[in-house]
Structures are given as structure tokens and as C-alpha cells.
Amino acid sequence: MTASSAPGAIGAVGAVGAIGRSVPGAVGRSLAPWVAPLALVILWEALSRLQIIPKSLLPSPSEVVLAAVHATRSGDLPAHLGVSALRALGGLVIGAGIGLVLGLATGLSRALQLVVDGPIQMLRAIPALALVPLVILWFGLGETAKLFIVAVTVLFPVYLNTFHGVRSVDPHIIEMARVYDVRGLALYREVILPGALPSILVGLRFALGLAWLVLIVAETIGASQGLGYVAMNAREFMQMDLLVLTIVLWAILGKLADSLARWAERQLLPWQPRLQRMDAR
Incomplete structure (x- = not known):
């Protein structure tokens, strides 16, 4: 050399x-x-095998896995999971869309804020469970009632974070854009929406988690399919392995929804220093 x-x-x-x-x-x-x-999970399995945790109260992880295998082979679990996913997605799209529009509108209009923000804050304090009797009277026991419950729940985090994001945009930047005759939809598209996007994505992240969280309430309204229906049936017939399986699935789905939101943040906000540090790790 x-x-x-x-x-x-x-x-x-x-x-x-x-x-x-x-x-x-x-x-x-x-x-x-x-x-x-x-x-x-290993500790849970060991305590179950040693009979420290009675199977009548909490089945072992291996029994939960066997229940998942049987339900998947029969086709029941994928069908119920697909129905729940469609309900969560439909309610999320409707509620997040309304929350986004209201947040953008009230964020720039003081007059509209005075009219809209107060009622929204009052509605936000009402638990979804308290709305169930009214929703049944309004929409019956069909899919509309379930979508309404999910949509109303996810609307508030998207609205609040969008409103905060719009109000956080530097007013000097907005004024400069207006000087260069950037107005109307172009102002929203080119200046306000990009500036508010980090806060909007935080609201969407909360909404994704809440959509799955409130789905159990929505699927108690005359449902014959869905994870909530499986959980209610398992409770009635004391099928503890299926009941625990639905709980585990909700935890996994919540984690997947959070990971999806974090991935969307990295794709849409590559310039954010915090996200750059996360990617570097």
C-alpha cells in the first residue's frame, strides 16, 4: 500500500x-x-401457569393467542375488525373535516370565534356516553348513530389544535402576504395552513386515538358486528379469552394509529428540528 x-x-x-x-x-x-x-407478558404467563392468577378472572396470554387463532381461522375476527376500522375511519374523516374547517374559520375571524367557540367548548364537556340516548332517538340503531358518536368525539381535538395553530401563525407573515396581494384561498393555502400544520397534526394524532377509544361506546348502539359487539358478547357469555383479546386489539390499534400519525408528521414536516432529531436516532 x-x-x-x-x-x-x-x-x-x-x-x-x-x-x-x-x-x-x-x-x-x-x-x-x-x-x-x-x-x-412473560410474567403474566408465568403467574397464570402457577395458578396465582385464576383463569376465571384473567386467561393466560397463550389462551388469548389461541382464541385469536381460532377467531381468525373462522373468519369472524377479520370481519369484525374490518367493520370497526371502517366505522372509526368514517367518523374520523367526518369529524376531523368539520373540526379543520371550523378551526381555520374561527382562527382568523374574531366575530366567528365569538359566535362558534362558546357552544363548541360547552359541547366538548359532554361525555360521549351521555349522548347515546339522544343519538338513538335522532338516528335510530343504524350506522349513522355510530358514525355520529365517533365524529363528535374527534371533532374537538382537531378544532382546538387547528384554532391554536392558526392563531400561532406570525401576524407579520400574514400582513406581508397581503402586501404581496396574497388573499382569500391563496392566503390559507400558502401561508396559514403550512404555519398551522404542526398543531393540526397534533390534533389529528389525538383524534386517531380517541376514534378507537370511543368506538366501544358507539358499538353498544344496536351493533351486530365490530370489536365492541364481540366484547359485549364475550362479557355476556363469560368468554374471558375473547374479552381480553378485544382489549389487546384495541391497545394494538391505538399504537398503530399513533405510529401512523407520527409517520405523517415526519412526511409533512421534514423541516421540524424535533422530527429531524427523531429520524437521526
Whole structure:
């Protein structure tokens, strides 16, 4: 090896070494969040096998897995899961869409804020469960009632965060845009919406979680399909393995919804320093 090629070789070896050190670190950071849940499941299984936890009160993880396998093979679980997913998605689209429009409108109009914000704040304090009797009277026991419950619940976080995001946009930037004759829809599209987008995505992240959370309430309204229906039936017939399975599925779906929202943040807000640090890790 010549003297001139030595620095290049040393640099290549250093780069390979850095990659080798970063790969285990990245794998470790990816696996770290799963260590505590896995340890909890192992402890749960051990206590069940030692009969410290009675099976009549809480089935073991292996029994829950067997219940999931049987329900999947019969086709019941995928069907119920698909129905619940469609309900959550439909309610989310309707509620988030209304919340986004109201947040953008009241964020820039003081007069509209005085008219709209007060009633919305009062409605926000009403639990979804308290609305069920009225919803049944209004919409009956069909799908409209379930979509209404989900939509009303997810509307508020999207509205509040959109309103806050619009109000957080620098007024000097808005004034500068108006000086350059950027007005109307162009002002919303080019200035206000990008400035409010971080806050809007936070609201959407909350809404995704709430959509699954309130779905159990929505699926008590005369449902014959869905995870809420499976949970209610399992409770009535004391099928503890199915009941725990629905709870585990809700936890997994909530985590997936949160991960989807975080991915959307990284895609739509690549310039955010906080997200850049997350990607670097």
C-alpha cells in the first residue's frame, strides 16, 4: 500500500466501523420499547401457569393467542375488525373535516370565534356516553348513530389544535402576504395552513386515538358486528379469552394509529428540528 492510498484506506475502515457501531445501536433503540411489554407478558404467563392468577378472572396470554387463532381461522375476527376500522375511519374523516374547517374559520375571524367557540367548548364537556340516548332517538340503531358518536368525539381535538395553530401563525407573515396581494384561498393555502400544520397534526394524532377509544361506546348502539359487539358478547357469555383479546386489539390499534400519525408528521414536516432529531436516532 502506498502512502497516498493509506489515508483513504483508513477513512474507509473508519466509515465501516462507524456503520457497524450504529447498526446495533439502531436495532437496540428499535427493540427497547418492546422490552417492558414483553417482560410483562412473560410474567403474566408465568403467574397464570402457577395458578396465582385464576383463569376465571384473567386467561393466560397463550389462551388469548389461541382464541385469536381460532377467531381468525373462522373468519369472524377479520370481519369484525374490518367493520370497526371502517366505522372509526368514517367518523374520523367526518369529524376531523368539520373540526379543520371550523378551526381555520374561527382562527382568523374574531366575530366567528365569538359566535362558534362558546357552544363548541360547552359541547366538548359532554361525555360521549351521555349522548347515546339522544343519538338513538335522532338516528335510530343504524350506522349513522355510530358514525355520529365517533365524529363528535374527534371533532374537538382537531378544532382546538387547528384554532391554536392558526392563531400561532406570525401576524407579520400574514400582513406581508397581503402586501404581496396574497388573499382569500391563496392566503390559507400558502401561508396559514403550512404555519398551522404542526398543531393540526397534533390534533389529528389525538383524534386517531380517541376514534378507537370511543368506538366501544358507539358499538353498544344496536351493533351486530365490530370489536365492541364481540366484547359485549364475550362479557355476556363469560368468554374471558375473547374479552381480553378485544382489549389487546384495541391497545394494538391505538399504537398503530399513533405510529401512523407520527409517520405523517415526519412526511409533512421534514423541516421540524424535533422530527429531524427523531429520524437521526
